[in-house]
Amino acid sequence: MSSHCILERVAETESTNDDLMARWRAGELIDPIARLAQHQTAGKGRAGRSWLASPKDSLCFSLAYPFHRKLADLSGLSLLVGLAAISGISKALNLSEDILYQRGLRLKWPNDLLLNQGKLGGILIEGGQTKIGDPSWMIIGIGINLQNAHAFNEALQQEYPITALDQLLNPQETVPDAEWIWLKMVEELEFVLSYFDQAGFSQYQKLWMHWDAYQNHPVRITGAGQEVIEGIARGIDASGALRLETEEKMISIHAGDVSLRITK
Numbered sequence: 001m002s003s004h005c006i007l008e009r010v011a012e013t014e015s016t017n018d019d020l021m022a023r024w025r026a027g028e029l030i031d032p033i034a035r036l037a038q039h040q041t042a043g044k045g046r047a048g049r050s051w052l053a054s055p056k057d058s059l060c061f062s063l064a065y066p067f068h069r070k071l072a073d074l075s076g077l078s079l080l081v082g083l084a085a086i087s088g089i090s091k092a093l094n095l096s097e098d099i100l101y102q103r104g105l106r107l108k109w110p111n112d113l114l115l116n117q118g119k120l121g122g123i124l125i126e127g128g129q130t131k132i133g134d135p136s137w138m139i140i141g142i143g144i145n146l147q148n149a150h151a152f153n154e155a156l157q158q159e160y161p162i163t164a165l166d167q168l169l170n171p172q173e174t175v176p177d178a179e180w181i182w183l184k185m186v187e188e189l190e191f192v193l194s195y196f197d198q199a200g201f202s203q204y205q206k207l208w209m210h211w212d213a214y215q216n217h218p219v220r221i222t223g224a225g226q227e228v229i230e231g232i233a234r235g236i237d238a239s240g241a242l243r244l245e246t247e248e249k250m251i252s253i254h255a256g257d258v259s260l261r262i263t264k
Contacts, residue, residue: 005031007186010038035062039060058144058178059178060142061141062141069136078110078123078240079107079201081125082211083211084191089185092185105211106213119145119162165181201239205240217262219260220260232244
């Protein structure tokens with residue numbers, strides 16, 4: 001881990017993303033900060049959705065990171081974070097990425113981790129640039145379910161199942177301490193974000209497609225106020241945009257408020 005990343009641990013907060021966003025808006029951010037909360041009372045998902053988190057059963061943290069790239073050059077960032085999360089999980093659980101793949105770990109475009117098609121975790125990225133010439137500060141929030149998936153399923157009763165990290169382990173094994181998983185994930189994030197800042201996303205395109213849960217499947221994409229689009233998911237392009245083959249043509253779907261579902 002780089003020596004200039006500040007590590008913060010708090011027992012409880014409304015949202016680690018909101019905490020760091022407030023500091024960014026106030027001009028208080030200098031070095032990267034990783035902020036871990038044992039309990040988030042108002043955690044956020046994408047598009048203003050709430051994120052249910054339970055102490056000891058969830059890992060919720062945010063990383064504020066300054067990029068020298070312009071905002072327009074940060075495409076693919078959420079996909080890269082997903083790859084870093086997988087690498088961090090691999091090191092924290094002491095399981096190879098090949099084993100994780102065999103046991104059903106996948107990525108869903110643009111910002112979810114799936115385990116056997118159930119939602120294991122999510123990524124929320126906020127931030128921006130206050131003025132030209134300043135770094136682009138991005139607040140990267142990650143939520144991972146650690147155990148007791150049945151409790152999440154009972155509480156949420158959603159159309160898709162919720163999964164947890166302990167389902168990657170053998171029955172006699174237990175999930176490591178949340179702080180250990182956090183540290184391993186932060187290490188991986190710092191490594192890949194530094195490289196991404198220099199070279200962009202394109203070098204990760206092939207690797208992300210290896211983990212793509214929906215590649216070559218028929219899917220439906222919806223967004224707030226947008227027309228439903230159906231087609232075949234054909235992976236991503238070098239910028240991280242989803243390539244969707246419709247009846248008429250191949251189109252690119254860029255990051256935004258979209259929901260992607262495998263069609264029946």
